Amino acid sequence: xxxxxxxxxxxxxxxxxxxxxxxxxxxxxxxxxxxxxxxxxxxxxxxxxxxxxxxxxxxxxxxxxxxxxxxxxxxxxxxxxxxxxxxxxxxxxxxxxxxxxxxxxxxxxxxxxxxxxxxxxxxxxxxxxxxxxxxxxxxxxxxxxxxxxxxxxxxxxxxxxxxx
Numbered sequence: 001x002x003x004x005x006x007x008x009x010x011x012x013x014x015x016x017x018x019x020x021x022x023x024x025x026x027x028x029x030x031x032x033x034x035x036x037x038x039x040x041x042x043x044x045x046x047x048x049x050x051x052x053x054x055x056x057x058x059x060x061x062x063x064x065x066x067x068x069x070x071x072x073x074x075x076x077x078x079x080x081x082x083x084x085x086x087x088x089x090x091x092x093x094x095x096x097x098x099x100x101x102x103x104x105x106x107x108x109x110x111x112x113x114x115x116x117x118x119x120x121x122x123x124x125x126x127x128x129x130x131x132x133x134x135x136x137x138x139x140x141x142x143x144x145x146x147x148x149x150x151x152x153x154x155x156x157x158x159x160x161x162x163x164x
Contacts, residue, residue, distance in 0.1 A: 060152035
């Protein structure tokens with residue numbers, strides 16, 4: 001290899017390293033991490049209260065928001081779709097909540113994404129389900145944007161992990 005080839009490769013390696021540095025997310029700001037985490041706590045609180053309007057307020061006010069549940073057919077697009085999902089969710093004879101012990105948050109400016117790996121909890125509060133509690137492994141990811149100082153959900157995607 002000649003000197004010219006070495007300097008070209010050095011330039012390519014340096015530019016590649018700089019590009020990777022730009023792509024890695026910045027550390028999560030403490031106040032943003034707290035606000036993002038609060039949206040998860042709010043989700044549990046709103047589900048327990050069966051407060052559809054509050055649940056909808058977690059999401060951005062855009063028509064391209066998306067809620068993808070873990071069951072077949074649980075793909076709800078736009079505000080009307082998410083509203084339809086909340087009607088189904090809150091008609092169940094139990095309250096949904098999620099174990100929030102294992103939460104990962106990443107942020108890049110006004111964009112953030114959350115991954116929760118834990119359990120979905122069903123707490124029966126109606127009919128034959130009253131008083132019964134069940135848990136099953138559940139994971140979900142949320143993509144969100146910071147707008148007007150608030151973190152608004154763009155996408156929720158849930159999944160029941162299979163055998164690993």
